Amino acid sequence: xxxxxxxxxxxxxxxxxxxxxxxxxxxxxxxxxxxxxxxxxxxxxxxxxxxxxxxxxxxxxxxxxxxxxxxxxxxxxxxxxxxxxxxxxxxxxxxxxxxxxxxxxxxxxxxxxxxxxxxxxxxxxxxxxxxxxxxxxxxxxxxxxxxxxxxxxxxxxxxxxxxxxxxxxxxxxxxxxxxxxxxxxxxxxxxxxxxxxxxxxxxxxxxxxxxxxxxxxxxxxxxxxxxxxxxxxxxxxxxxxxxxxxxxxxxxxxxxxxxxxxxxxxxxxxxxxxxxxxxxxxxxxxxxxxxxxxxxxxxxxxxxxxxxxxxxxxxxxxxxxxxxxxxxxxxxxxxxxxxxxxxxxxxxxxxxxxxxxxxxxxxxxxxxxxxxxxxxxxxxxxxxxxxxxxxxxxxxxxxxxxxxxxxxxxxxxxxxxxxxxxxxxxxxxxxxxxxxxxxxxxxxx
RNA sequence: CGGAGUGUAGCGCAGCCUGGUAGCGCACUUGCUUCGGGAGCAAGGGGCCGGAGGUUCGAAUCCUCUCACUCCGACCA
Numbered sequence: 259x260x261x262x263x264x265x266x267x268x269x270x271x272x273x274x275x276x277x278x279x280x281x282x283x284x285x286x287x288x289x290x291x292x293x294x295x296x297x298x299x300x301x302x303x304x305x306x307x308x309x310x311x312x313x314x315x316x317x318x319x320x321x322x323x324x325x326x327x328x329x330x331x332x333x334x335x336x337x338x339x340x341x342x343x344x345x346x347x348x349x350x351x352x353x354x355x356x357x358x359x360x361x362x363x364x365x366x367x368x369x370x371x372x373x374x375x376x377x378x379x380x381x382x383x384x385x386x387x388x389x390x391x392x393x394x395x396x397x398x399x400x401x402x403x404x405x406x407x408x409x410x411x412x413x414x415x416x417x418x419x420x421x422x423x424x425x426x427x428x429x430x431x432x433x434x435x436x437x438x439x440x441x442x443x444x445x446x447x448x449x450x451x452x453x454x455x456x457x458x459x460x461x462x463x464x465x466x467x468x469x470x471x472x473x474x475x476x477x478x479x480x481x482x483x484x485x486x487x488x489x490x491x492x493x494x495x496x497x498x499x500x501x502x503x504x505x506x507x508x509x510x511x512x513x514x515x516x517x518x519x520x521x522x523x524x525x526x527x528x529x530x531x532x533x534x535x536x537x538x539x540x541x542x543x544x545x546x547x548x549x550x551x552x553x554x555x556x557x558x559x560x561x562x563x564x565x566x567x568x569x570x571x572x573x574x575x576x577x578x579x580x581x582x583x584x585x586x587x588x589x590x591x592x593x594x595x596x597x598x599x600x601x602x603x604x605x606x607x608x609x610x611x612x613x614x615x616x617x618x619x620x621x622x623x624x625x626x627x628x629x630x631x632x633x634x635x636x637x638x639x640x641x642x643x644x645x646x647x648x649x650x651x652x653x654x655x656x657x658x659x660x661x662x663x664x665x666x667x668x669x670x671x672x673x674x675x676x677x678x679x680x681x682x683x684x685x686x687x688x689x690x691x692x693x694x695x696x697x698x699x700x701x702x703x
Numbered sequence: 704c705g706g707a708g709u710g711u712a713g714c715g716c717a718g719c720c721u722g723g724u725a726g727c728g729c730a731c732u733u734g735c736u737u738c739g740g741g742a743g744c745a746a747g748g749g750g751c752c753g754g755a756g757g758u759u760c761g762a763a764u765c766c767u768c769u770c771a772c773u774c775c776g777a778c779c780a
Contacts, residue, residue: 270729270741271715275773285714295772349704350779367780400779401704415780467780476779541780578780612739647740654740665739675739 259605260627261640261652265302268652278474280587281406283596287656289583296403296411303656304583306604308414311582312393314445314601315416322438322497324389324418329371331395335361337370340556350398364397369552369574372419376570377558383423386560386570389431391418393579405474408540408584416577421570423562425549428571430500432464432547433507435575437497439468439543440490440510445703446582447599448589449486450542452510453479456519464547467517469539472588476540480526481515483535488513540585547573596657597679600703605638606630607696608658612646612665622664622674622689629693635700637662654679660699662692 267288275292276282284290289304300308316326332354338344344351344363352364365371372390380388393416403411420431436452443450448470455467469479471486488510496502514529516522526534552558553569562568578585590597598604607630611623623639630637638658640649646665653661663675663684673686676695687695 267713269714273714274709274716277774292772396780398779402774402776402778404774409779413780417780544780576780581780610739614738645738645740645742647738647742649740651741663739667739 259636259638261638262642264638266652266656267301268655276406278405278408278588279591280408280474280584283587283591283655283657284406284584287596290407292406296400296409298407298410298412303604307583307586307598307602308580310602310604311446311579311586312414312416315393315442315577315579318438318442318445319391319416319418321441322389322434324391324438326392327375327390328392329365329368329375329394331365331397332362333365333368333371335363337374338363341370341373341552342555343370350400352397352399365394366396366398367574367576368392368394368417369419369572370556373552373556373558373572376419376421377556380421380558380560380570383560383562387420387422387427387431389418389420389434391416391575406584407580408474408588409476410580413578414580416579418575420573420575421553421558422572423560423568423570425571428547428549428573429464430503432545432573433500433503434497435545435573436466436510437490437495437503437506439545439575439577440506441495442577443468443470443542444490445601446586447601448542448582448586451479451481451485451515451539453481453515453517453539454511454520455517455544466511466545467541468543469517470542470585470589471537471539472585473538474540474588475538477538478518478536479515479539480518480521480534480536482513482529482533484533485510485513485515540581540588541578542582542585543575543577545573545575547571591657594651595655598657598659600659600700603659604656605658606635606700607637607660607662608653608656609637609639610646610649610653610661610663611639611641612649612663614641614643616666618669619664619666622669626662626664626674626689626693629689630696633693633697635696660696662689662696664689 269286272282273285276285288301290298290300292298335344351366354362356362395412396415397412400411403409422428422431450468450470452466452468455465469477514526549571550569553572558570559567560570587596609623609626611619613619627637627639659679661677668674672688674689674692675684675686676692677684
């Protein structure tokens, strides 16, 4: 992509309304535009990151054997009257009436609807286990939206629902989600700690929240800091292997890690003092096992092997997709701007032409651009007629992890410069070597 | 929902107290010079001063009402 033909409205100054760093940087980098309290347009750069995060979530859900579908944003109120939540949910639920005076609502979550789909089409235990999920916009009419996309009213969320014949099978689904979530966050360059949490209005006995540590987080957690060093890495996981999946969960949950709601001072005191940490975190996901809470009242039953009609065991699991964009920035930035992890970066690298209009520099940049595209990569070439400083400042702000700098001085010796946004370190090399290096960096992502 | 604020050019702000031709910086347009970390000079363009009512010869400024947004607290992916 050539920057001169792109739409990247960056701001030099901080917008007054943005208090926290991710919100400021998203506005300055031209990623979002606010349209109303807690409601945002995603401008091209922000949209690319959002899509990238969505892709990773999809890939890891599918890898775990979960099946994507898509449910609507608007739901009939009757479905929610059935579960009893239409009245319980309160002011947070946006209620709408159509031209025929029928009550609708903009979905804040989808337990009722997925249960409706399930009961219409599944009759037998032979069709289980089943996990369905979608990534769809939600609306919760928060009293006080804030922090940009981290606490919007409209937000994009992956929500998944498992249906199992019994508790053991449902708990395996729970564990499977935990492992798939750990891998999802790791691919985004995040350390997200699963913490035992309180269940809240969705209900159920088992639940973990995934917290990305950040001073601006809204949740409080207490943990053994050795948990932050655990890595899933590239180990192979067989998601059908209950014992293996359970072992991974135990590895990641045996150290103390709880939110303030379930915090237990006595248990925490057993953690060696040098590892005892309390801190704030951004909740980027949560998993629940809630048994037959929805299946029973809504009649989601299957026939078991003894011919009896039994309610299915369910769980639900969410990842805050749009919130993750903010969370990643909170976890990865410096005073100059964003630093995207390679896994979610909107463009794989930037190309900065120091002397636009110089024949050799222009040609070298074009060749680099073409070379990277030929390798299946997406470079952003700053071909504007701007001075070097302005181009560097823009690149640093929007946070592409790698930058190739091209100028007449270096080109005279056949060299360009490859710079890491994270470390600031530069290395001179031939243009071909730079393309090879970038391709290699992204080879397994 | 309680408390505190703010609405003036795309962004950041001044002007309001004490009514009298709407201003500054950045951004934008044109030209010249410059060109390895947000350049300089010159000339331009852009405003229903959030909205509605009122007071006044005259309102960005005073009064009333209203809408929107932000921040602090209690609640939530």
